[in-house]
Amino acid sequence: MKPDFYEDEVIEGFYVPSMLKKAWGVQMDVLRETDIICRRHNIPYFADWGTLLATIRHSGYIPWDDDLDISMKRKDYERFLRYAEKELPEGFKVMHFKNHPGHLFFVARIVGKPRICFEEDHLTRFHGFPYIAGIDLFVLDNVCSDREKEYLRSKKAEFVLTVADNIAENRTVGKEAEEQLRDCEKYTGRRIDRSLKGEDLRVRMYELVEELFASVPDEESDALVQMMPFGMYGNTLHIPKEYYRDTVRLPYMDTAMPVPICFDAVMRRKYGNYMEIHKAWGGHDYPFFYGQHEQLLATLDFEYPAYKATPSDITCMTDRLPGISERSEEYLAIIKNKSCAIKEGDKEATIDLQKVMIEFGTSIESVYGEGYGPVPLLESSCEILYDIYCGSKDPDVYEKTVEPLSSVVKDSILDRHDIVFMPFAAKHWKYMEPLYHRYKSDDRFCVHVIPVPYYYKAYDGVFTDEVFDPAQYPSSVNIEDYKEVDLEGMHPDKIVIQNPFDEWNTVMSVLPEHYSVVLKKYTDELIYVPFFVTDDFTDKSERDYINMDHYVCMPGVINADSIILQSDIIRDTYIEKILEFIGSDSEDIRRSLERKITADPELIIHDTDECTDGKDSDGRKTILFYTSISSLAEGGSRAVCKIRSALDVFAASSDRIRVVWITRCCSELPGSIDKITADGFKDEVKRFLDMNIGEYVQDPDPCENDAFAGSCDAYYGEPSSVALSVFYRHKPIMIMNLDV
Numbered sequence: 001m002k003p004d005f006y007e008d009e010v011i012e013g014f015y016v017p018s019m020l021k022k023a024w025g026v027q028m029d030v031l032r033e034t035d036i037i038c039r040r041h042n043i044p045y046f047a048d049w050g051t052l053l054a055t056i057r058h059s060g061y062i063p064w065d066d067d068l069d070i071s072m073k074r075k076d077y078e079r080f081l082r083y084a085e086k087e088l089p090e091g092f093k094v095m096h097f098k099n100h101p102g103h104l105f106f107v108a109r110i111v112g113k114p115r116i117c118f119e120e121d122h123l124t125r126f127h128g129f130p131y132i133a134g135i136d137l138f139v140l141d142n143v144c145s146d147r148e149k150e151y152l153r154s155k156k157a158e159f160v161l162t163v164a165d166n167i168a169e170n171r172t173v174g175k176e177a178e179e180q181l182r183d184c185e186k187y188t189g190r191r192i193d194r195s196l197k198g199e200d201l202r203v204r205m206y207e208l209v210e211e212l213f214a215s216v217p218d219e220e221s222d223a224l225v226q227m228m229p230f231g232m233y234g235n236t237l238h239i240p241k242e243y244y245r246d247t248v249r250l251p252y253m254d255t256a257m258p259v260p261i262c263f264d265a266v267m268r269r270k271y272g273n274y275m276e277i278h279k280a281w282g283g284h285d286y287p288f289f290y291g292q293h294e295q296l297l298a299t300l301d302f303e304y305p306a307y308k309a310t311p312s313d314i315t316c317m318t319d320r321l322p323g324i325s326e327r328s329e330e331y332l333a334i335i336k337n338k339s340c341a342i343k344e345g346d347k348e349a350t351i352d353l354q355k356v357m358i359e360f361g362t363s364i365e366s367v368y369g370e371g372y373g374p375v376p377l378l379e380s381s382c383e384i385l386y387d388i389y390c391g392s393k394d395p396d397v398y399e400k401t402v403e404p405l406s407s408v409v410k411d412s413i414l415d416r417h418d419i420v421f422m423p424f425a426a427k428h429w430k431y432m433e434p435l436y437h438r439y440k441s442d443d444r445f446c447v448h449v450i451p452v453p454y455y456y457k458a459y460d461g462v463f464t465d466e467v468f469d470p471a472q473y474p475s476s477v478n479i480e481d482y483k484e485v486d487l488e489g490m491h492p493d494k495i496v497i498q499n500p501f502d503e504w505n506t507v508m509s510v511l512p513e514h515y516s517v518v519l520k521k522y523t524d525e526l527i528y529v530p531f532f533v534t535d536d537f538t539d540k541s542e543r544d545y546i547n548m549d550h551y552v553c554m555p556g557v558i559n560a561d562s563i564i565l566q567s568d569i570i571r572d573t574y575i576e577k578i579l580e581f582i583g584s585d586s587e588d589i590r591r592s593l594e595r596k597i598t599a600d601p602e603l604i605i606h607d608t609d610e611c612t613d614g615k616d617s618d619g620r621k622t623i624l625f626y627t628s629i630s631s632l633a634e635g636g637s638r639a640v641c642k643i644r645s646a647l648d649v650f651a652a653s654s655d656r657i658r659v660v661w662i663t664r665c666c667s668e669l670p671g672s673i674d675k676i677t678a679d680g681f682k683d684e685v686k687r688f689l690d691m692n693i694g695e696y697v698q699d700p701d702p703c704e705n706d707a708f709a710g711s712c713d714a715y716y717g718e719p720s721s722v723a724l725s726v727f728y729r730h731k732p733i734m735i736m737n738l739d740v
Helices: 018-040 049-058 074-087 120-125 147-168 174-188 198-213 263-271 288-299 311-315 324-343 348-368 375-390 395-402 405-414 426-431 433-440 516-522 542-550 555-559 568-582 587-596 629-635 637-652 675-691 702-711 721-727
Strands: 009-011 014-016 069-073 093-095 108-111 134-144 221-225 247-252 255-260 417-422 445-449 454-457 463-467 494-497 508-510 525-528 562-565 597-599 621-628 657-664 694-698 714-717 733-735
Touching: 014 542, 018 074, 018 108, 018 134, 018 255, 018 288, 018 542, 049 069, 049 247, 049 255, 049 263, 049 721, 069 074, 074 093, 074 108, 074 134, 134 147, 147 174, 147 198, 174 198, 255 263, 263 629, 311 555, 311 568, 311 587, 324 348, 324 395, 324 405, 348 375, 375 395, 375 405, 417 433, 426 433, 433 445, 494 516, 516 525, 516 555, 525 555, 542 568, 555 568, 562 568, 568 587, 568 597, 587 597, 621 629, 621 637, 621 702, 621 721, 629 637, 629 675, 637 657, 637 675, 657 675, 657 702, 675 694, 702 721, 714 721, 721 733
Parallel strands: 069 134, 417 445, 417 494, 494 525, 525 562, 562 597, 621 657, 621 714, 657 694, 714 733
Antiparallel strands: 009 014, 093 108, 108 134, 134 221, 247 255, 454 463, 454 508
16 A cells, blocks of 8 residues: 555545554455465455445445455365465464464454564564454355255254353353263264363364354255354345355455455345445444553553643643744834933944844844845844944934834734644645635735645654645645744744644654644644544544544644634534543533634535536536446346346437446456346447447446546446445435346
């Protein structure tokens, strides 16, 4: 993955922190090594569960998911285990109940390392992510086509599994345990060694359960199931074997993920209408590495580095450094005092006053540039002072010259109001731009835009590559060089930032002199505007709320004098999160936060605000029509008829609509698609091209989804990541049903 992949990002309205991105990166590394072995030995595997959903609907990770799931048929799984033990890179491991104590699941985990590791080579290899991360490997077993036999098999497996757990945990002992072990031997046809005790006995009995899972031969099976738990305890999530008769690869992140050829049918069996968005997610604690982190903290004999804040950080006053206004008043007082001495004939005072005026002018120019405001007046006054010292001019001439100085300083400095915008990336400027335009249109303010660079960090926090792109800002914005601006000297009325992290982001950092804790000293008001917009949520939205740890519980938010957010809902959620973070239930601090944090929707740019309509140059509407190999594999000639019918409807309305027909995995149909279906599909493609009613697109890159969604008026076809992009633009979507 490229370095920018690991940056914090909002995807589909959900904040994805850099640590989760790192976990994804490790999982993708493990997937690549797994894929190498599977390709080398012709071992089919499939994306499964959330990863199959993610592949079809998102063309990558579901933003609010944190794991990666694949599955293999039983015989392929057993082959993979044999090869993986020898061929996975050093440190990698396939963890399962037979080789990893405590892994009491009928699912394997392929990991980069089976322990938390802070060793240099590991952190370098795995993006600075020290926790155990990898992919879950599920096993698909044959389902007996005789459902009575299948039921008996599942009940035997349930019994043996229950006995194993009860005996291992001493819930069943003595004579009762012996009787149950004999029953297990009868059900499995295997002798159980009575010398095995505790966990050793449990592992042996789990092996017997697995033998029961694998006991149905291919010729007696018509379906597949993940036996634990979806083939037991009354569950019958049986998937027809024909759905898995072939594998195709769909785009996923920066690679292609293998999926069953009838992937849509598999997903409907597992999730029903899987295009519905549900951010409430079950299955395990989120994010998975939080639990590991807590275990790590319990073992350390030192305090783990982490940003912390207290209630006093919200309420205490910052020591603000004086700026040009304060110094100007000081200089004016000195000039006034020494001018009196010159009037009284003190020639030596002219030398001191010249030095003061030169210092004053230099100070002004360091902030506002050469010749600004009072500088010409100070220069001419210095020349007169020199003449007075030499005796060639009268002190009255100086008095008349210097008389306007106080007024010029007041107009050009004391009454001047500077506001500085400090974006850290051009791609985030749009979130600052509405506030910029508000102040730019206010004649009372002198507005500065001073982009600052940011740097990627190695695992040890050392800065590596610089990212600085001032040329990417709109040409209408006057960009100033951060190296040339004296913020401390200027002491602007307001500084607007959008980077909340200071040094506490795991992937990137701005320069230390641009940390919020520093900038706060240089201004009367530090304003924080987030570089992103999420969907609205409350503390009841568990995963959204947890991820606030990574962007709300940060110095930029705590140090800011003002925070501008998108809505009252998000404002209230920020307040609850900050109170929780600083460990306070004080009403006074709550009121302080309520004053500090404001909701101003007019200042928030939403990405979907940039939508365009899909009208063609001749006024026709644009329809996205999407089909894939999945419908052809499942429906055969029915799918071809459905496509033909849709094309006929489109053709009949060609004076009002144009069609963009997108197909996925249909350029070379595999042999598992019958010839009648394959030929019929090819005929429909040719017919569409001959109709000249639109554009035919094969296997576009998912990065084009937004462009397709932005340029269309409606979507019709199979579920896809393109449909999701259309959904987020609030445009009509109709999912194709072969049976209607």
